[in-house]
Amino acid sequence: MLTAVDFPTLLPAAETVAPASSNSTAGLFAYETIQLTDAVLAKLTRLNLPDASLFAFSNISAPANAQKRHRIGSGSCKTSPGNQNWPAKAIWDLFNVLLGDALIETVPFASPCYSDFSNADPAKCANITRNWSNDSYIHIEDPTSINSVLFQGSTCLPPSLNVGETNCTVGGYPAYSVAISTVAQIQLAINIARNLDLRLVIKNTGHDFGAKSTGYGALSIWTHKLKDIEFFQNYSQDGYNGPALKLGAGVQAFEAYEAARDNGVTVVGGEGRTVGIAGGYVAGGGHSPLSSLYGMAADQVLSVEVVTADGRFVTASATSNPDLFWALRGGGGSTYGVVTSVVFKAFPKIPVATMTFTFATSSNVSDHTFWAGVRAFFDGFIAYTDAGNYEYFRIANQGNGNYLFDMGPWFAPNMTQSQLQDLVTPLLSQLSALGITTQPVYNEYADFYDAWWASFPLEAWGSNSVRQASRLFPRSSWRNTTALNATFDAIRSVVEDGGYVIAFNIAAAPKTGYPDNAVNPAWRETVLHCIVATLWDSATMSQAQIKAASDKLTFDWMKRWRDVSPGAGAYMSEADYIEPNFQQAFFGSVSYERLYKLKQRYDPTGLFYAQNAVGSEDWKMSETILGNLPSQNSKLCRV
Template sequence: MSSSTKSLLTAALLLPFSHLAGAQTLVVDNETVAADNSTVAPAASEVDPNASTNSSASLFSDETVQLTDDVLANLTSLELSNVTLFSFQNDTEEDILEKRFFFGGCKTYPGDWLWPSTIIWRIFDILLGGSLIKTVPYAAPCYSEFGGIDSAECDYITANWSNDSYIHIEDPTSVNSVLFQGLTCMPPTINVGETTCEVGGYPEYAVAVTNVAQVQLAVNLARNLNLRLVVKNTGHDFGAKSTGKGSLSIWTHNLKKIKFYNNYHQDGYSGPAFKLGAGVQAFEVYEAAHQNGVTLVGGEGATVGVMGGYIAGGGHSPLSSLYGMAADQVISLEVVTAQGRFVTASANSNPELFWALRGGGGSTYGVVTSAVVKAKPAMKVTLMTWELATSDTVDADTFWAAMKAFFERFPTYTAAGQYEYFRIQNLGGDQYYSDMGPWFAPDYTEAELRALVAPLMADFDALGVDVNPVYTEYTDFYDAWQAGFPLEPWGSNAIRQASRLFPKGNWEDETKLNNTFDALRSVVEDGAYVIAFNIGGDGSQEDYPDNAINPAWRDTYMHCILASFWDPTADESVIKSASDMLTFDWMQRLRDVSPGAGAYMSESDYIEPNWQQAFFGSKYDRLYELKQELDPLGVFYAQNGVGSEDWTMSEYILGNLPSQNSKLCRA
């Protein structure tokens, strides 16, 4: 056994920590001091904001507080000598293979001999500066398990559970994808029949990050003790990437710093740019851009963390048909790697990491603390909304004829930089409804948009369909975005979603076009709820950079999300049937008419068949190779993330949905 593994064993057994239980002191530079937050925490030093960055942007103040080799050397002088628990990874290939064998097949869980004792967690919290949080599920006030029932707080949580994502995002561990978390603690009137509250698939602990050193300490502890590590920014994802049983979570929500550069120069780019902390959300991004007279490429959801999993997944935007994906705008990123090191990733600094972080998936290659992104000129925007529905004068065939008249013109609209966000639903009894909410026309006046859609409106008139379009012109993107996109629902236990990107070629061949439309119509007729986007992912200039974004985004006219709903009180067999229908019937019809295409990983089927191809396309082999190189010990894991096929869950929901409330073990 190597010396490094022996040191790890010693650290895990906690022998040098045993004296702390009573003494509550540490020795720093031969002087005995109290082991509290005012004397030895955080375990960090402050560096020059320009000393360790290869970006033209200086570090934020929270990024200058770093864990360094000098800090670790000083910790070695404490009578807490086995700093191996918090040390950086400096392994040879032989060491890595030996550690994999030593750790065994599964991540470390409570009750395992490597699981940190109370003393270790206390020391960790001291070194963090008091930012460690023991998980109490957000709905715990509705139950007695975590300090008793608080009826008023429970009523507030219940009333806002599904319609206010802000409240969940302010909690260190609450996530959107509660079904895959295991439904272990929801308000009892929402998850009917729930009688207990457990941590379940939520992390055991979370670090409320306010500086880089805390990220490094968490990464190092997780790697050195083989803990499952997850990263939560907002918890907004559909695929349970931000949660996991027995895990340690890095919560980046509070990294909120924003700096605007009127004339930024780096790696061939010259123009306005922002440096944005990982915790900055869409509403904050757009407000900052508005205040500085520019526009930023971001998502439509107000509470999405733009510099986190959104950009890591590629990031589609109301401006994508015009400017490409959000990840295309990134100039550089500051990131903590699986080795615990804090580095800059850009075209000229760690270029392979830079390539992977832009589209290769969140929680996979490192923890981003900030990004520098290009800003675009301020622009006017015109919104349009309409409603199309069956009625006494509009039968089902006429409804679908009107939908097809719109559908056929997708190439025209993306070429014009447009973004249309619409829904289609089956009301029952051969009755259908669709609403445009909204048509987003960047840099278009109302008159220009009216002229663009005039042929479509003429077709509607010829069919005898009146959609009552409402046009509103705004002088700035921010105002149009605020008016156009309300908060999205959150945390349902009665829904599964899936998605497909439909290639341009389907509009270039009449037979393919008809088959595509007929497939979409058929799934709606059978009960699927559709949320769809006429969108291009290449930008109207087609000058997108080389990055890890799914190639399917560069060849699409429609991103289509299907949703299957069920009564949460129904028998499990009924729920399973509804869940399976989504993946194996409805989505298969869409895959059949778009062979070789893909799907948007951030809004995708949790059990997408052949997900490597669907989410990453031809980029996957390179991404997988980089994963093995950059994270050989598998510190970072995300459901359906690159390399996740090397791991498996021990429990399943409905027989085929991997439960995050289970052990994560090597496959």
């Protein structure tokens, strides 16, 4: 094994640039000043290393051997283990030396439950099993563990969650990960992946419904350690003047919110505690408990530091690479580059009022009455979002004609408890008139952070027995009774058919306006983001039954929702894995045409790929799960 001792003159394979050498007025974080440059690459070339050209930028003339190597790797499929072009161990060792010992060969998170990796440990297995579904923190600290294990291939889960499996394999997890601590490491990873035609994935937290941060034989860029945060009381850029936060790519929602609280401001971020902020969340648009008041998270971005597919480190803002800046705000993750930091607008500290309540069918509440109560709530959606509110609710079919409605929470930013009570009193009176008893619990908070922390617990993680899909229902469906009846009946019918609904009464077109960016235009018309899940029992159901449940989600339940909302869309980060016509549904047809052209400009070789990302129609997986779900545990091939 090669180490730094073998090549003392190679290190560091980076140089430090001036912290202010950025087109963002925030300057650079310390880790962003450590970069791969032309001078560093020239140094490697002077050492006559036979594989130095593998780390070259795409616009640098490479020696003939590197050109030949690239041609071999540009076949129908990405280079993967077992291919003749797969890097030899000496190349991986050299790569690790240049990275400063940051390369991690994948050992699946649940491997202590098996003997395949010589690390079997019953105590560790018991802890992993006990916390697998309810503690996303433990997965996020692992370089390759992800939420969407079904699409990864379920190749290494705790045995109790994968009945019948006796072995653990890397499967659809990346072959290697780079634990990123500098921009130079990202550049080295991008360059070797591009020059060898390796599959490249990006992971911060792995908190994603669509398995965008995993892939068979891939090299993964793991940004989780980029945790720097800087607050600016008076930030000025491109016409904005006010408070701002610069967040490293590894910063999660709870960390961003803590920083905002500590500095007396509020920032727009996700509902989930462990969601990463600067990467796929913003790239997907990023809905928030504050969206009805301030818009999407992508609307708050003032500048982005990013490494593009050519390996270069650039700033994207309204005045620097503006087309890239437009695309990075809503145009999808794993598409245009690897983000290292983002500068966000901040807002004043605000109070928040919340309310929770439930109601269900019972001896006194028939299913007809139950649905009348839910409809009474639906009737007020436009009024509630116009007031800046955000309601997070669930509707569950409990079997035998019994249903449960759970409001948890009704979130009212910049409102007092008294103001929230005034807003909801008509609804609660309607429920009471129907004979539905509610016992609402109100709380009032002086700051967003305290309200958010008390209202949103950790979410479930890592099940291979569930699939989700979603739809963005527009305001137009609420403007006449006929349209609303059709929308409500479509949602009701899916719950009655066994679907579990998690939904958000939310709008993303604030009265103060929103910038021109790549956020799905459907968001600007939305008052309901509705997710439906189908679940199955892998221990008792056959593969045919599981496939039927999976297919029903896409081709029956979601068809009902699409039929009553023609031309609307879906939130790409919480959507159907095989959404038909994803280009229109996730991006809007007009925006997609522009995004696709930018993809060809910034990433002509298709280095960056993710399921349902811009340009993903140019690729396919070599295998499927349940007959029609592209398996991340298979080769990625050009169409």
